[in-house]
Amino acid sequence: MTIKVLRGNPTPEELAAALAVVRARAAAVAAEPSGADRPGDAWSDPARVAAHRLPQPGPTTWARTYWPS
Template sequence: MAPIHVLHGQPTPEELATVLAVVQARAAAAQAAADAARLAGVGPASPWNDRARLLRPTLHPGVNAWRTAGWAR
């Protein structure tokens, strides 16, 4: 775990311990979820199943774009 630096204020040891416990618990939960997903075989969606590829691509007009707008693609 990376070192933690207090930038503002003067936390008491109890406050600092509480914050560190919460951060550590969140990190452990995220790691457990990632491990469970890996064991279950759940991974990122296949590009073939990605519905975003059916959307119109982003237009990037350039020089003389108005002239070529009516050309067949």
């Protein structure tokens, strides 16, 4: 892996801190379970769509069905 500084003039301490963050993130990604063992992603969770409050029954419910309140 190559890290390239595009702007600025970081000190050695700043470079070391940035490298520590990158290495910690890489270690966290490597420690995650593989695709089959990993729990579902929040974006693919059907409960995310149904989590919003449904409109209450009434004469204008049909108009509020497709528009956020």
